[in-house]
Amino acid sequence: MTLTVKAEALFVSALQPSEKCSTAQLRAAIETTLEQFGPAGCAQRLAAEFGEHPEIAVPRMRWALERAATS
Numbered sequence: 442m443t444l445t446v447k448a449e450a451l452f453v454s455a456l457q458p459s460e461k462c463s464t465a466q467l468r469a470a471i472e473t474t475l476e477q478f479g480p481a482g483c484a485q486r487l488a489a490e491f492g493e494h495p496e497i498a499v500p501r502m503r504w505a506l507e508r509a510a511t512s
Contacts, residue, residue: 444464447485447509448502452490458504467512 454470456462462470476485491498 446480447471448505449487451509452505453483453486464512
């Protein structure tokens, strides 16, 4: 699984940047979100958030990329 796919799934997951999540929790959130929406569905939801709320989406995507790289 690519870093991009993992970050997109983490972005649309229920986890919040303010939470102190373990690597296991991050992996579980990524897996659950991909099972629920699939890679294409995650990408679609991410794109919608960037279109509707770019001021919130940019920092969340930074967080998702950083955390996905460590999971």
